[in-house]
Amino acid sequence: MGNVGRPAATPLAIRSGHIEPNRALDPGLVCDASIDDYVRFLCAMKYISKQIKMITKIYSFDCSHASLDLNYPSFIAFFNRNKTVASDKVVREFQRMVTDVAHAMVSYNAKVVAMKGFAIRVMQEKLVFHEKYEKKSFALILVGEEP
Structure with a gap:
């Protein structure tokens, strides 16, 4: 059963990891995300217009392309x-x-x-970079059963 009497953790609170501040000086790889990416993400998370404006300081945006797939090192699946x-x-x-x-x-x-009950496949299991600031893409595919 677990967590009886406790609220469920949010997707971003689970497995947040151990922070090593010195490694942030030389991260190796970075995931670039633009302000538009964050707006699409906030729209998908059902933030209201007032909240999105407060967070982003953008007063004109379009939520018609909302997406939970933010170019970020973590993954969210509902x-x-x-x-x-x-x-x-x-x-x-x-x-x-x-x-x-x-x-x-x-x-x-x-x-x-x-995790138990899931299979994960990475398309482009190996990324080879030939020059600094080169960009590469990959896909992560999660297969599981609905609870």
């Missing part, structure tokens, strides 16, 4: 608790664009560990 057929597989795909800010020649290999 599942339908009220679904009646428990055996349905769900697939969530996340696209990420990363920039190498550390070295001219470097490669990164994906290593993922799936």
Whole structure:
């Protein structure tokens, strides 16, 4: 059962990790996100216009392209608790664009560990950068069952 009497954690509060401030000086890879990306994300999170304006200081924006897939190192997937057929597989795909800010020649290999009930696949398991500030993209595909 767990967490009896406690509120559920938000997606961004789960597995937040250990902070190492000195590593922030040389991150290796960064995920670039524009203000428009954040506005689309806030729209998808159902923030009201007044809240979005307060956070972003932008007073004219369009929520017609709302998206939870913010180009960010974490991934958010919502599942339908009220679904009646428990055996349905769900697939969530996340696209990420990363920039190498550390070295001219470097490669990164994906290593993922799936939670129980899920399978995870990374498309572009190895990213090879030939010059500093080069950009590469990859996709993470999450396959699981609706709870």
